[in-house]
Amino acid sequence: MTSTPISTPVGLITGHATKLELTEKTSQNFAKWSAKQAYAYWSEENKACLSAEAVVGIVMLTNDRKADKFPNEMAKLLGSGRTMTHGKKSFGSQFFYRYSRNPEQGITLIQAVYHESTGFFALIDELNKHPELQSKIPFRFKTSNAMGIHMIYPKSRSRLLFG
Numbered sequence: 753m754t755s756t757p758i759s760t761p762v763g764l765i766t767g768h769a770t771k772l773e774l775t776e777k778t779s780q781n782f783a784k785w786s787a788k789q790a791y792a793y794w795s796e797e798n799k800a801c802l803s804a805e806a807v808v809g810i811v812m813l814t815n816d817r818k819a820d821k822f823p824n825e826m827a828k829l830l831g832s833g834r835t836m837t838h839g840k841k842s843f844g845s846q847f848f849y850r851y852s853r854n855p856e857q858g859i860t861l862i863q864a865v866y867h868e869s870t871g872f873f874a875l876i877d878e879l880n881k882h883p884e885l886q887s888k889i890p891f892r893f894k895t896s897n898a899m900g901i902h903m904i905y906p907k908s909r910s911r912l913l914f915g
Contacts, residue, residue, distance in 0.1 A: 783810045783891035788901055790874035793862050797851055804896055809875040809889035826873050830863055
């Protein structure tokens with residue numbers, strides 16, 4: 753780990769922290785937590801629960817990906833965000849999220865940023881009608897009564913069967 757400034761060419765994501773690269777297991781755990789957050793943001797915005805057909809795709813954002821064009825392009829599309837507040841004081845430097853939904857297409861985009869150094873992008877395909885949109889997203893989740901929010905891609909090997 754090395755100390756590095758966190759910035760983007762267009763200045764939408766800024767800060768200063770230790771450069772962080774996640775291990776595969778940590779990435780999977782963070783992705784699952786991010787998916788749960790995406791379900792919560794969607795429910796808060798729409799005052800309803802996402803259907804079991806919905807697929808939530810997660811792209812994680814850490815300061816190790818600052819040269820990646822995807823976060824910048826997404827941030828430009830989503831525009832301004834909603835920040836955490838306490839009373840009348842804004843805590844946008846600690847937390848904010850951006851939300852955009854196209855109900856006709858059944859597609860929602862969410863970006864959440866925590867302490868200006870990490871976060872995620874979620875692409876929610878509400879009826880699982882656009883699998884081509886999900887094809888390049890590294891983590892995908894669904895929900896069910898039996899399994900709750902669970903990862904459908906990448907598929908993990910069963911510990912019971914494979915140890």
